[in-house]
Amino acid sequence: MSVFVALTFSGVALGAIYFLAASGLSLIYGLMDILNFAHGLFMTLGAYAAWDVATHVPVSWGAPFVFVVALVAAVAGGALAAGLTEVLVIRPLYGRPVSQILVTIGLDLAVTGLLLGGFGSNSLSVPVPLWMMEASHIGGVNLPNADFVALLGGVVILVALEWFLRRTRYGIIIRAGVENRAMVSALGINVARAFSVVFVIGGAMAGVAGLLYAVVFSGDLISPTQGDSLLIFAFIVVVIGGLGSIRGSAIAALMVGLVQDYTNFYWGSHSGMAEIGNLSVVLLLALVLEWRPRGLFGSTL
Amino acid sequence: MTPQPLALCAKGLGFHVGGVRILDNVELAVATGSFLGVIGPNGAGKTTLLNLLSGVVRASEGSVEIEGRDVTREGPARRARRGVGRTFQTSSLFNSLSVFENARLSAQARFGGSAKFWRLPRASDDASAAAHGALERVGLTSQAARIAGGLSHGDKRKLELAILLAGEARVLLLDEPMAGVNSEDVPALTALIDQLHGEGRTVIMVEHHMSVVVGLADTIAVLDSGRILAVGDPETVIANDDVQSAYLGQPL
Secondary structure, three states, rough: HHHHHHHHHHHHHHHHHHHHHHHHHHHHHHHHOOOOOHHHHHHHHHHHHHHHHHHHHHHHHHHHHHHHHHHHHHHHHHHHHHHHHHHHHHHHHOHHHHHHHHHHHHHHHHHHHHHHHHHHHOEOOOHHHHHOOOEEOOEEEEEHHHHHHHHHHHOOOOOOOOHHHHHHHHHHHHHHHOOOOOHHHHHHOOHHHHHHHHHHOOOOOOHHHHHHHHHOOOOEEEEEOOOHHHHHHHHHHHHHHHHHHHHHHHHHHHHHHHHHHHHHHHHHHHHHHOHHHHHHHHHHHHHHHOOOOOOOOOOOO | OOOOOOEEEEEEEEEEEEEEEEEEEEEEEEOOEEEEEEEEEOOOOOHHHHHHHHOOOOOOEEEEEEOOEEEEOHHHHHHHHHHEOOOOOOOOOOOOOOHHHHHHHHHHHHHHOOOOOOOOOOOOOHHHHHHHHHHHHHOOOOOOOOEHHOHHHHHHHHHHHHHHHHOOEEEEEEOOOOOOOOOHHHHHHHHHHHHHOOOEEEEEEOOOOOOOOHHOOOOOOEEEOOEEEEEEEEEHHHHHHHHHOOOOOOOO
């Protein structure tokens, strides 16, 4: 029983990170019809920004503080990368969604290649507080503290994003634009500005996802290709949840995280097939699409 | 006698796709505060005309002027800011947003030029006041918190008008405002459109409901196969032989 609880907890933590990776992707597609293949790059760059800043901050400041600074750097790095991508690469191709999709693939390949050239393929280690490497003993179960951080990050950002979409002026524009972009501009609203906002927000969340994934699931290590592997699961989450739906992304992210975690443990660890969890996620995707071809929450927010 | 200012003017307006002429050499001069009804058989190009006037589609030839300014090369958002508001034949509202949010969105276009995206839509700000005012105008105040997708057909059409009011449109382009509306709701909706026109707004309305068009419009234009067949006051146009034959078999 305690194994199941621990497993569920880490599945939820994984789901929280998938949500961070997927929700920006979902909003960008919903509003702009762009499958943003550079989203994995935003995750990678967020993690590298965190690493770069964290290794330059004096250790005497204290490990928890260094981690908070790293988190801020991940947000800033992801947001900056996304903002520049939108302005310099996406915007000149406005009205040509296929070119926009292709250019994001090219950008991802090119910058990942530059990172490999600059930093090498070896993983780099992000300094984290000792506390995050330990586990808390709660109700007879050992729960990793890093999982709590991931979960907290996911919940805080879900609440903030819902608040932003429901309560702010741009939130209304974005929700309306996801439903019918042409009509928003027929009202006299400059939708292009909302595009930039969505890209920057999505990039910031991707940056956090990149750092948290490294910290929680890959032993504090970051590598140039980590974003791309995370991106595949993010796409699966977006499709299961329904393109453009934040709630759909949240629920789908939990489903994918849990299914992957359970399968890896109950099946993978006995059969010796380490990647069986990935297969289970693809099967889950197929099942959901068979039942609901437009995903769990269609195309509304 | 001073010439009446034109709210909207089309000169030699044409639109073709792949060699097929949808609209051909359309000339319109719509005076400020007037009401133009556009009728014609299905496929005559009525909706295309509204698309060209509102900027949703670029003209292949000719020009469009709003209040004397050439806007042919401007997109729909720019023209909307010049006071042109339009509804679409199917639906011009956001079904997933609340009734209030629909009106508020339109008002934001007018008041919210700033990039402060984090600013909250306060209940007391100008855009919210304009949205509430517009909803009150069309009698939807009690429905403000509902999701627009759940409204009845008639209320949806009222909300579409409220969206135009909240955005302070001075030229209303209405694409079949009575489509899908229960016959018992038609008189109230007709009266509402009449009121909005009576307050000085210019209206161009495409509508199949002949009694509604004749009752509201001071001028009627008949489109057939992309050309203007006749323009004039309702009685004259309806009596026109060409119009009669274009509508052959359809009661006028």
